[in-house]
Amino acid sequence: MPDLASTQLARGMRDLLPEEMARVRRVESAFSQTCRAWGYGEIRTPVIEPLHLFTAAGTLSPQTLDRVYSFLDWDGWSGERVVLRPDSTIAAARLYAERLDGGRIAKLFYSQPVLRFTDDGSSREEWQCGVELIGDTGRAGDVELVSLALEALGALALPDVQVRLSHAGIVRGVLAAAGLAPEEQSAAYDRLLDGDLAVADEVEARLPQLAAPLRLLFEIEGEGSGYIANLHAALAGAVPGLRAPLDELAFVVESLEARGIAPRIAAVLARRFEYYSGIVMGFQSAGRRIGAGGRYDELIGLVGGTRVPASGFALFVPPLIELIAAEPEHSAPALAVEAASATPRAAAAAYEAARALRAAGIDVETIAPSVRTGGQTARMGRLLCADAAPRFVLERDGAATTFERIADVVAALERAR
Amino acid sequence: MTRIALPTGDLRADAAALLDAAGAGIPDYAAGSRALRFPLADGGVARVFREKDIPVQVALGNYDLGICGLTWVEELTQRFPGHDVVRLRDLGFGATSLWLAAAGETCDPSLRIVSEYGNIAVAVARRMRLPRYRVFPVLGAAHAYPPEDADVVLVAAGDEAEVEAHGLRPLWRVLDSSAWLIGNRRSLAAKDLSGVLARLLAGAVPLAMRPQAGHDGAPALSVPPSLPLRPAAARPRSVLRLALPDGHQQPDAIAVLEAAGVRVRGYDEGNIVRRPQTDVDGVEVKVIRPQDMTQQVALGQFDLAITGRDWVFDHLVRFPSSPVQQVIDLGRCRYGLAAIVKDVRADTVAGAVREWRTRSAASPIRVASEYANIADHFARERHLGRYSVIPIAGASEGFVPDDAEILIEGIDTGSSVRANRLTVLERFFESTNCVIANKQRPTGALRPVFDALVERLGAGALAPAAARGA
Incomplete structure (x- = not known):
């Protein structure tokens, strides 16, 4: 038989220990509290969806579709495949189209994983905290989403948070003006994302009317509305299709600047998502990607709903739990509560005492872990319990005190606090 | 010790000739021996497989080298792109192509795609951005499915004429294939295979390089920009459809039909006519692989089929809620x-x-x-x-x-x-062999035809006592 690695963990999957889960819960809690405070409602979509939801043009790119987990379900004799949720925005769009009235404004958030195959050792299951703002909110919707994301990230006290903005129409406008077919546009877009600036020169050769080099667009990361004004002046004359995207981008950038937020401007941001149609946003902390999103005005129509403007973002939980500060230790250590003898009645006395102590607000442990992991508490003493006198023996600081009533134990512990 | 996987079937004679020319000939393999393992001169072993199994065995590392058609390597690649098969050399024989084909000028947008190359068919659909499609992987006879049982097929054929000979219209040449020498990545990285490798590479005479060749010289998958889709006129079916098996179940199915008094002209032993004629009024017959019948009956493409209980079992453990059910145990083919x-x-x-x-x-x-x-x-x-x-x-x-x-x-x-x-x-x-049907029985004028045919086929079943003695 062939030898395999010793772990029984499936490839690309990871376990989370209590200390890591405490960090996950802190991220989710900060995110959900912020969303609720802004009037958003939580949703959850199924982990299994029909594959065809993700295959239509304008949803997932072929490169992403090559990496989805699709299979025939147990009742898949009809030949139609299902898929493990590879993207939450498309699933939320389906939910909106089917369950919420088309045209209404829906403010939704979720915390759930997406699953995609990777072959570079990275995780194949990525938990995301996402927001979808669906309905005709105008340009203010984009400003709201950037602000909401920054407030949620602010609650986590992350170091050096940066916002990067782009507009899907900028690259599309340039590549279309250069006469590239849709599939050539996708290939050129991916090359640009990979940092291949030779594409800019190739496209430029097809646009002799340009007044300024395209590297102004692709090579420079702009620092605010001044940069957008420069792009207007240098490129919009030769590529009229750039005017509307640049105007939309300027609206969001100027709104954020007026609040003291300085977004950076990039020509290309989102990777391999074809559904973005307007503003695209990215978030970084300490140089790491921690979130992304954008406007997807065509998507609801593509998944069977009436065409409704929409936009959203997702924060990536794995980098966030590494970036947030360590979980503080509990201030109050727990009391160990144990049976004084190995009898059923003594065990019952210990668990009944533990219940009463917890009800009184005292942290107790009835079984002490052999290994203490982060987030768990240290001992403040031991209470031995029996079903006959002396019913309770409290051992603290090298001394033992006996009690007959649990109320007296509670009173003694409260005096000692 | 070198381990090499060699093909049986169509590529066997050319593969044997290549080994011979390379000074590594295996006389018993060349002579068509039924043995499956042959010792190699260097102490290694050669093992004979169906061509389709060779990339899987090389990918698993059970074999260091293998010879098989590129189509089967691509079929593995499209499902498992990270596999450990390295394409080493076009061997210059076994040329064929994979074609998308339909029964007529257009195909219905319901897009039922039937193929022996299920993974490649899925990849083609995905790359074409088809919004909705269903791929039915079959073990054989894919060309017999259109137009009733498939809208598009992906089939292997040497040229357009060969596709047309099946009554199909070629739509697109998806992949050019020939026999290739393949190797396991880890074997090539860590094991000294130089002796046999040098001889095999020296003996190969590659076919002319094709224009769509990828980075390793192997032809790349090509997909059409679109398909000529047009909804077919919806017509209620006026005949009952019966599927009969080819292959090793055919003689027993013939015996059933004879005992039942059902004549099917063209369904004779050693003879494969895909659409034989029957004298039973209102019944249409098609001959396909018994392994593929359960799904076709579940889909309602056929009303009745003669297949094996083994394949019904295989289908139902995979799809427990399938509407396929056995209606007669025929007691033969035991x-x-x-x-x-x-x-x-x-x-x-x-x-x-x-x-x-x-x-x-x-x-x-x-x-x-x-x-x-x-x-x-x-x-x-x-x-x-x-x-x-x-x-x-x-x-x-x-x-x-x-x-x-x-x-x-x-x-x-x-x-x-x-x-x-x-x-x-x-x-x-x-x-044993059996008659299967969909739990959802035909309605209207088809129902009496269905009931009458079930009754007649039941007469072809061996009685349990006779079956035990069979």
């Missing part, structure tokens, strides 16, 4: 499904599992079978623990013990088991 091993001291499956676990506690127990779903079911039911199912296309007797621990296989008299010194650990299912 054999058992068994768990077969070699060189194992234990005489039960549980004992064998303990023996393998003693040797290697964490490694998967490999279960090879043409019945992939039954093999999976068997492994779960018998609590094999960590296991892997290796779907195979044939030449199965040679799989144990080197390439699998257990073989799930149909056995009748057991002569093949004895000849290959194999051990039957457990015979767990008795198969």
Whole structure:
């Protein structure tokens, strides 16, 4: 038989220990509290969806579709495949189209994983905290989403948070003006994302009317509305299709600047998502990607709903739990509560005492872990319990005190606090 | 020790000639011996497989080198892009192409795609951004499916004329294929294969390089920009559709029809006419693989089919809520499904599992079978623990013990088991041929035709006593 690695963990999957889960819960809690405070409602979509939801043009790119987990379900004799949720925005769009009235404004958030195959050792299951703002909110919707994301990230006290903005129409406008077919546009877009600036020169050769080099667009990361004004002046004359995207981008950038937020401007941001149609946003902390999103005005129509403007973002939980500060230790250590003898009645006395102590607000442990992991508490003493006198023996600081009533134990512990 | 996987079937003569020209000839392989293993001059071993199984075996690392058609390498690649197969050299024979084809000028947008190359068909649909499609992987006779049972097929054919000879219209040439020498990535990285490799590479005469060749010189997948879609006019079916099996079940199906007094002209032993004619009014017949019938009946493409209970079992353990059901046990074509091993001291499956676990506690127990779903079911039911199912296309007797621990296989008299010194650990299912139907019976004018044909076919069933003696 062939030898395999010793772990029984499936490839690309990871376990989370209590200390890591405490960090996950802190991220989710900060995110959900912020969303609720802004009037958003939580949703959850199924982990299994029909594959065809993700295959239509304008949803997932072929490169992403090559990496989805699709299979025939147990009742898949009809030949139609299902898929493990590879993207939450498309699933939320389906939910909106089917369950919420088309045209209404829906403010939704979720915390759930997406699953995609990777072959570079990275995780194949990525938990995301996402927001979808669906309905005709105008340009203010984009400003709201950037602000909401920054407030949620602010609650986590992350170091050096940066916002990067782009507009899907900028690259599309340039590549279309250069006469590239849709599939050539996708290939050129991916090359640009990979940092291949030779594409800019190739496209430029097809646009002799340009007044300024395209590297102004692709090579420079702009620092605010001044940069957008420069792009207007240098490129919009030769590529009229750039005017509307640049105007939309300027609206969001100027709104954020007026609040003291300085977004950076990039020509290309989102990777391999074809559904973005307007503003695209990215978030970084300490140089790491921690979130992304954008406007997807065509998507609801593509998944069977009436065409409704929409936009959203997702924060990536794995980098966030590494970036947030360590979980503080509990201030109050727990009391160990144990049976004084190995009898059923003594065990019952210990668990009944533990219940009463917890009800009184005292942290107790009835079984002490052999290994203490982060987030768990240290001992403040031991209470031995029996079903006959002396019913309770409290051992603290090298001394033992006996009690007959649990109320007296509670009173003694409260005096000692 | 070099281990090389060689093809049986269409490529065998050319592969044998190549080995001969390279000074590594295997006379018994060239002569078409039924043996499945041959010693190599350098102490290595050559093993004969169905072509389709060779990329899988090389990818698993069971074999260092292999010779097979590029289509089967691509079929593996499209499902498992990270596999360990390296394409080494076009060997200059076995040229063929994969074609998308339809029955007419246009195809219905419901897009039922039938192919023996299911993974490539899925990849083509995905790259074409088809919004909704269904791929039906079949084991054979894909060209017989359009227009009633498929809108598009992906079939292998030498040229357009060969596609047209099946009554199909070629839409697009998806892949050019020929026989290739392939290798396992880890074997090539760590093992000295230079002797046999140098001889095989020197003996190869590549075909002319094709214009769509990819970075390793192998032809790349090509997809059409679009398909000529046009909704077919919806017409209620006016005939009852019966599927009859080809292959080893055909003689028993002929016996059933004779005993039932149902004449089917063109459905004779040794003769494959895909659409034979019957004298039963209101009934249309098509001949397809028995393995593929259950899904077709579940989909409602056929009202009745004669297949094996083994394939019904394989279908139902995969799709428990399928509407397929057996309506008559015909009692013929009798054999058992068994768990077969070699060189194992234990005489039960549980004992064998303990023996393998003693040797290697964490490694998967490999279960090879043409019945992939039954093999999976068997492994779960018998609590094999960590296991892997290796779907195979044939030449199965040679799989144990080197390439699998257990073989799930149909056995009748057991002569093949004895000849290959194999051990039957457990015979767990008795198969006979049977008539199947969809739980949703035909309605209207078709219902009396259905009932009458079921009654007649029932007359072709062997009585249980006779069946036991068969």
